[in-house]
Amino acid sequence: MLENKDQSRTSLSELGEFKLIEHLTKQVKIHHDSTVKGIGDDCAVIEKSKKQTLVTTDLLIEGVHFDMSYTPLKHLGYKAVMVNLSDVYAMNGTAKQITVSIAVSNRFPLEALEELYAGIQLACNAYQVDLIGGDTTSSTKGMLISITAIGEANKEDIVYRNGAQPNDLLVVTGDLGGAYLGLQVLEREKQVFEVNPNAQPELENYSYLVERQLKPEARKDIVKLLKDLEVKPTAMIDISDGLSSEILHICKQSEVGCNLYEDKIPLDQQVISTCEEFNLDSTMVALSGGEDYELLFTISQEDFPKIKANPNLTVIGHITEASEGKNLVTRANQKIELVAQGWNAMNKDNL
């Protein structure tokens, strides 16, 4: 649908594996002196560091995590990097290197992989991350991308999920629910296209939502902002599975409860209007939608003055003793138990 069908095709089997990697990575730029050796040996080599090392990995699979009919490959490459960097920023760290392993079936021409790598390199350049290795192989079906990100942070700066204390404030960056609604819009357009292949996608009114779904940005800026504001969160996590799931992770690992205020959840105007159009509950979308790649963190109340004026940050609730439970306080001032629901549960039961 949004794919460029017009491309010339070069079969992957024309190149061997080594030539393919060489070809795809020849424009890789190294940003860090600490990357001693990138692609081209048995291992990449990273200079010793006075900081602790952060490691995270994510696997994206066609038909499970993305749908090629509306995901441009360049965006897919970019997003696959973001998903991983987001985990590094959620530790209050700096992302430095990534490895990228890709498997593709022979239905993909070389030009498709070039597009994918263009997106990966765009992300690497924008976020100052070095592509240092990987594996490229054939698959029996579809495409998959496995990325490992390596970052670093001073020991005293690292923020885990388990440090939230009663009375801490619960803070979220940006706004929520956009990525999930973007997916709903794209799925609707796909269905229209399947009925009428000449239909043109109508995405103008949903541009923010579609961008949130297809080209999310990891919140590197928040790590810098927190440093500038001299705020160290007591706990932090990135929002990949939906706000409620992430809050519950923090509560479980910190052994605390929370009150989350429905009327405080930040929503973009496009999220609100599109929820009305799709007859969806915007709170439920924010709580369970996922893929927003915003950061959720807790701070000590005494740090509130430092963050209160910042338009990137919204206080959405506070931490309580575990015995008080994990609650959503509704607009009608009712307390209901917060439950974790991924997309699947939401699609089936809640909307």
Next chain:
Amino acid sequence: MLENKDQSRTSLSELGEFKLIEHLTKQVKIHHDSTVKGIGDDCAVIEKSKKQTLVTTDLLIEGVHFDMSYTPLKHLGYKAVMVNLSDVYAMNGTAKQITVSIAVSNRFPLEALEELYAGIQLACNAYQVDLIGGDTTSSTKGMLISITAIGEANKEDIVYRNGAQPNDLLVVTGDLGGAYLGLQVLEREKQVFEVNPNAQPELENYSYLVERQLKPEARKDIVKLLKDLEVKPTAMIDISDGLSSEILHICKQSEVGCNLYEDKIPLDQQVISTCEEFNLDSTMVALSGGEDYELLFTISQEDFPKIKANPNLTVIGHITEASEGKNLVTRANQKIELVAQGWNAMNKDNL
């Protein structure tokens, strides 16, 4: 064929993703104090190090890299770790941590993943490596395993592929060709089984070969041995794609040539007898078979006395000026050009 069909089955969907990871990794043992935080946060955290960090990653896909009809899942998990550790040892380093990402279709029950993880943990315990993170997700088809290994080495101990000098000796560990022949034996048994499902596999005479294929061991011992012998190779690589391909990598990156002596290539007696039975050329099997996970390295001639008595190490040739080319010197004392051939090329053209 070799699979245990008798197992009870628990559907993966009965557990959520988080419960699944918790279940599979509850027996993970941490071997290194430097593993500050393993599974359970956005990132794993590794203590700062006075050494350089080594990073390598490999992707194994069902139907491409392994065939479930004769690969026990425990062996598969073990081998997937070995493939990665082998790359760390090929840098003359120590492997410390791994991340493991797995995707499986819903045809696999929980018990299958438990078997796979049992193999992974067996490898981690045997090689003193910490499982620090990963991703577990569903696939639309089959199983895939993506592992990233992290190791370390003193800067001055790291051996790259590009340091071989003319007159250096070319040395290989162990013996070659076994893993490829093991695969041929298993493929033959699979065909027998497909014709007659009551046939019992006849593997007694091929036990070494089958073990080389299904349960290879990465040569951690060689890194220690070289240290004990006070030998630092000038270049090193592990043998995953076949001897000739790896020699050519060293020659290309070191900008040198070589003479490899056919009669020096170490072959196990079972390799020789099985080559005769299968009507295969044993030299070709060693050169192109791959998956032996032995180490290939070059040393200065003055180090020869230190290694010559060691049964683990065989001198198979020497490095020359690039202008002399990359040659196989046959038993008939003819020089022929060494060419890289993976399994596919070998299956089609050379055997």
